[in-house]
Amino acid sequence: xxxxxxxxxxxxxxxxxxxxxxxxxxxxxxxxxxxxxxxxxxxxxxxxxxxxxxxxxxxxxxxxxxxxxxxxxxxxxxxxxxxxxxxxxxxxxxxxxxxxxxxxxxxxxxxxxxxxxx
Amino acid sequence: xxxxxxxxxxxxxxxxxxxxxxxxxxxxxxxxxxxxxxxxxxxxxxxxxxxxxxxxxxxxxxxxxxxxxxxxxxxxxxxxxxxxxxxxxxxxxxxxxxxxxxxxxxxxxx
Numbered sequence: 001x002x003x004x005x006x007x008x009x010x011x012x013x014x015x016x017x018x019x020x021x022x023x024x025x026x027x028x029x030x031x032x033x034x035x036x037x038x039x040x041x042x043x044x045x046x047x048x049x050x051x052x053x054x055x056x057x058x059x060x061x062x063x064x065x066x067x068x069x070x071x072x073x074x075x076x077x078x079x080x081x082x083x084x085x086x087x088x089x090x091x092x093x094x095x096x097x098x099x100x101x102x103x104x105x106x107x108x109x110x111x112x113x114x115x116x117x118x
Numbered sequence: 119x120x121x122x123x124x125x126x127x128x129x130x131x132x133x134x135x136x137x138x139x140x141x142x143x144x145x146x147x148x149x150x151x152x153x154x155x156x157x158x159x160x161x162x163x164x165x166x167x168x169x170x171x172x173x174x175x176x177x178x179x180x181x182x183x184x185x186x187x188x189x190x191x192x193x194x195x196x197x198x199x200x201x202x203x204x205x206x207x208x209x210x211x212x213x214x215x216x217x218x219x220x221x222x223x224x225x226x227x228x
Contacts, residue, residue: 037164044222045156045164045207047119050215059215061119095163102152102211106175108163 002026002107004096009112016086020112022079022096027107030074033099036081038092039111046092048081050099064090086116120146120218122208129226130198138223140191140208146218148189152211155184155193158222159204167206168193195225203227 008020022034035050049060051070058070069082079096096109123141130136140147140155147153153171156164166175168184171191181196191210195202208220 045209045219047209047217047219100169102150103209103217104152104154104166104169104211105156105164105209106166106169108165110163 002098004098004107004109006094006096006109006112009094009114011115011117012086013118014087014116016116017082017084018086018114019083020081020094020114022081022109024077024079024096024098027098029072029077033101034070034072034079035097035099035103035105036070036079037095037097037105037108038090039095040089040092043092047103048094050103051079083114086114088116090114091116120212120216122147122210122218122220124206124208124220124223126221127224127226129228130195131228132198132200134198135194135196136198136225138193138195138206138208138225140193140210140220142189142191142210142218144189146210146212146216147186147191149213150211151186153184153186153191154209155182155191156207156209157202157204158207164207198227200227 003025036048067085093111097105098107100106155168158164172184210218212218
């Protein structure tokens with residue numbers, strides 16, 4: 001069974017930084033596009049950004065450009081989301097997702113909660 | 119990131135059929151056959167139900183079906199069951215690295 005396990009969420013003050021991680025297993029990570037999708041409390045899904053298999057190509061939603069960075073370590077089957085200059089509106093559950101292609105997300109992690117508050 | 123229009127709510131009785139629409143533009147839903155649908159139960163992660171407009175991944179009951187006409191995609195749930203009560207989201211490829219997401223529909227089984 002494919003597994004994606006996020007970690008690293010928590011409470012952070014506005015303006016602070018946080019890095020969340022996602023460890024994957026039971027699929028060929030090195031061949032897969034990956035993405036982060038978030039969901040604010042009581043709200044819908046938002047695509048945060050994605051990364052190609054070799055890690056050299058990334059894309060982001062406008063509101064996080066310049067603040068968030070997605071990276072990966074294929075040797076560790078891991079995906080990362082570095083979040084800087086955090087704002088209250090970044091408060092959400094962050095899901096690590098496998099992108100099958102054309103923004104079709106076939107496997108999801110359980111999510112990690114990030115709360116930005118003073 | 120574009121926004122697709124979904125009705126905020128839908129409902130039906132057990133055994134009935136319910137259709138949930140997802141309306142975009144010719145730049146997303148209407149332009150590509152890469153519309154996917156997701157089911158999310160409270161407190162759980164979303165789960166892929168339909169890919170490429172109408173394709174069901176292994177394990178998804180055939181009560182769930184997808185279709186598309188012009189700029190509107192539709193998810194139909196037939197033979198409603200209590201466990202179908204959940205939030206449903208549509209997502210569409212929108213060219214390049216662009217994506218469009220629906221705001222979600224809360225399905226209630228009466």
